[in-house]
Amino acid sequence: MLRAAQAITTFNRWTFETTKWLVYVIAALMLFEVISRYSFHNPTSWGPELATLLFGPFFLLGGPYLLHIGGHVAVDILSATARGRLRTILAVAAALLALIFGVILVRFSLPLAWQAFEYGETSYSAWNPVVWPAKMVLPLAGLLLILQSLAEVVFAIKVRTA
């Protein structure tokens, strides 16, 4: 159990570490657009749109590992002062709430993302790219969140028994 939980965490950390570099890509795309528009009066059709398409995956894929490092906004009045059994119960409850959110996210976004893939949905802009790769990231992030919250349950119980 603990082995699996650690493997999940490692995978999510790896996802986080890879995804974080996207911000430089986003910045470069926006910068390229600013320069070509204001200096050469030649705006690109794809620059800003590609940047916005990368933005969703960027922050979504960072979320699951953020759960592990406790980086989400939370009210910790109770959980920071709780000790012993109550602390474990709160930690498990918190992880389960994240789990529920992940399940809902996958359940309702997957059909829409799948639809976008099946029909080859495009953005109807001048550049007009297919949008499913960006949309597919939402259920994927939900799945990673589910796995990480299960791992957090394992960690919370292990700390208690250790």
Added chain:
Amino acid sequence: MESSFVLVGMFASLIVLMLSGAGLAFVLGGIAFLATATLWGPSALIVTVLNTFETMTSEALMAIPLYVLMAAILQKSRIIDDLYTAMETWFGGVSGGLAIGTVVICTIMAAMTGVVGAAVAAMGILALPSMLSRGYHPPLALGAICAGGTLGILIPPSVVTIVYAITAQISIGQMFIAGIIPGLILAVGYCSYIWLRVTLNPKLAPKPREETTIPLSQKIASLRHLALPAFVILSVLGSIYAGIATPTEAAAVAVLGALLSAIFSGRLQLSSLNAAATDTLRVTAMILWITLGAKAFISVFVATGGADSVLSFVESLNASRYVVLLAMLLVLIFLGLFLDEIGIILLCVPVFVPIIKTLGFDPLWFGVLFMVTAQMAYITPPFGYTLFYLKGVLPNGIGIGQVYRGVIPFFLIQVVVLILFVAFPEIVTWLPEQAASRLK
């Protein structure tokens, strides 16, 4: 099912589940999805997911990672250290000079970064030891760092301001410009207080024992460290003020400026770029995940008519509009005691801004009042964020109690300034109006 019953259920479960310490994003999102399914059936959730897709491709929200990245690059390449050295050369001889200089540096950092933690942590490491070794009264030194650090919320570019502007559906550029004068007034207020206090009681901040006068040439030379940060600030604010770039485009330019600053200072390393990217994703994922949850939650609140019933309730009170305003500000200060600013904005602003508009107030002006209350929340015990940032760097022998005592006068200055802005809204609205009329 009765919609008002669902609403009460939503808020009750929000409070209970929040206390588990779970991420607010998941609590808000989970409740919103369940309430949507209960009220309108599972097919209504398609709309909620479509909203989420929209958030994922928001050009305005994309400004957040870019500004955070700029701040992180400047921080990791230790441009702040240079600034602090320059400040010490200039203010070392003035009464309470180091404390005043700390507020000045915080103001400059606020104009560069807009992330509160950065300024407090940096000043805790740089300014605190040097003030204490000079024999400064610890509460004064600590209060200056805490209060100065929170200026980042108000002085543009500020991430909190971006979130407010997007949620209140007003222009980010206008909101940025509106923060400039109020931010400077607060900074001047802090500096005057320190100077006055030390002038009345010089023991609080002893001057250096031997009067070493630094030659003017050396003073001027130290200013070269200011050149690049000044360039970054001016390029960002200038392009927004002149209306040639959107805040997101200006943010991309700012990232370039930060990179150039780091290159010229000779401290650009792959490891700092790596650490900057880590910080950026942490902050961005935190803000955007809670945005997803809060958007879903608020859309249920609006769709069930919850927002309308709050509005008609306020109207039925027949109270003076200033009483209503006071009540709202008190709610904000109270929530600020235990909730992050981003969470407060996403929860309260969609409810409060329609009220503000009905009462005939300006949402831009209310935004500035909100940012001031946010600053109060950041320095108020027991859950002020700056206090926690500072706790990590406190030297032995100085307890958190001295930090608490130190922030009280600065808190009072914030109260006075807040009242000033309420009484004279022109202080806040003048500069944005100038900018808007220039664009026409």
